[in-house]
Amino acid sequence: MHHFLSFSPEVANARAAGKAIVALESTIISHGMPYPQNVQTAREVEQIIRDGGAVPATIAVINGKICIGLTDEQLELLGQSPEAMKVSRRDLAYVLSQNKLGATTVAATMICAALAGISVFVTGGIGGVHRGAETSFDISADLQELAQTNVAVVCAGVKSILDIGLTLEYLETQGVPVVSVGQPGFPAFFTRESGFHADFQLDTAADQAAFIHTKWRLGLNGGVVVSNPVPEADAMQKEEIDAITLQALQEAAENGVTGKKVTPFLLARIKTLTGGRSLATNIALVKNNARVGAELARAMVEYPI
Numbered sequence: 216m217h218h219f220l221s222f223s224p225e226v227a228n229a230r231a232a233g234k235a236i237v238a239l240e241s242t243i244i245s246h247g248m249p250y251p252q253n254v255q256t257a258r259e260v261e262q263i264i265r266d267g268g269a270v271p272a273t274i275a276v277i278n279g280k281i282c283i284g285l286t287d288e289q290l291e292l293l294g295q296s297p298e299a300m301k302v303s304r305r306d307l308a309y310v311l312s313q314n315k316l317g318a319t320t321v322a323a324t325m326i327c328a329a330l331a332g333i334s335v336f337v338t339g340g341i342g343g344v345h346r347g348a349e350t351s352f353d354i355s356a357d358l359q360e361l362a363q364t365n366v367a368v369v370c371a372g373v374k375s376i377l378d379i380g381l382t383l384e385y386l387e388t389q390g391v392p393v394v395s396v397g398q399p400g401f402p403a404f405f406t407r408e409s410g411f412h413a414d415f416q417l418d419t420a421a422d423q424a425a426f427i428h429t430k431w432r433l434g435l436n437g438g439v440v441v442s443n444p445v446p447e448a449d450a451m452q453k454e455e456i457d458a459i460t461l462q463a464l465q466e467a468a469e470n471g472v473t474g475k476k477v478t479p480f481l482l483a484r485i486k487t488l489t490g491g492r493s494l495a496t497n498i499a500l501v502k503n504n505a506r507v508g509a510e511l512a513r514a515m516v517e518y519p520i
């Protein structure tokens with residue numbers, strides 16, 4: 216076992232029994248949603264994965280260890296602590312060696328999941344190429360991680376706070392396949408359609424697993440984006456979210472928000488500007504992804520890594 220990894224009893228038992236395991240990130244808890252909905256959602260998402268026949272492994276850095284599977288107290292700590300650092304690839308060695316509290320992004324969670332031998336990871340939305348990246352150079356490290364780390368990421372697409380077209384171009388350049396579930400279109404997080412197509416529509420977990428396995432058997436390292444649209448009933452109105460997104464982006468620019476603060480700033484402003492309705496959509500789509508991810512993890516058990 217890797218020196219820095221610490222498995223919860225539930226995840227350790229699942230590993231020993233060869234059960235399906237689904238990784239979950241913790242930045243969504245610390246920086247993506249407000250307390251107490253963040254902790255409550257994290258618990259409910261874990262339960263959906265158990266009900267789907269897999270074992271949840273929420274990942275965070277605590278006391279110099281990468282924890283794979285968290286206790287209720289640890290989830291609460293991440294959900295409440297202002298000290299919890301947003302940890303991407305760049306930050307991982309720092310939080311570990313300094314014994315800080317770290318909430319892992321998509322990129323860092325992929326790294327930790329791969330170290331732990333977990334090949335399926337469920338989240339809400341991945342990071343991407345920010346609007347105006349041609350001058351700001353703001354491109355999430357999530358994309359570069361998808362280019363190299365062998366983990367399938369189930370998400371509801373990317374938010375329109377990002378440049379969705381450029382994000383897809385970047386993924387294509389890096390050889391990251393974008394799969395869609397149940398529709399040809401690539402979803403835009405709060406809404407089911409982004410106006411862009413995914414590369415391949417694969418509706419069943421068996422087909423998704425066969426695709427992912429084939430990629431890795433070919434020696435084509437890197438992740439796969441499995442994009443799953445928010446359920447119709449929980450989606451937001453496109454016009455409303457587009458207008459609010461523009462306002463949030465303008466406020467970020469006016470306030471000089473840069474670097475790792477950009478995404479959390481935009482998420483928090485959108486939540487406030489929608490009167491909390493974006494949060495309800497966010498919670499619904501993560502739960503929907505948990506169902507798809509549990510099924511995919513079970514199908515992946517056929518193909519041990």
Ligand code: PSU
Pocket residue numbers: 240242243246247248303319320321322339340341342343354355356357374404474475476477478479482
């Ligand atoms: N998008 C969301 N919710 C989130 C994030 C992105 O809709 O919580 C988080 C994820 O942890 C993602 C990170 O990996 O933000 C990306 O941050 P950045 O753009 O700084 O790489």
Ligand code: MN
Pocket residue numbers: 353354355356474475477
């Ligand atoms: Mn960034």
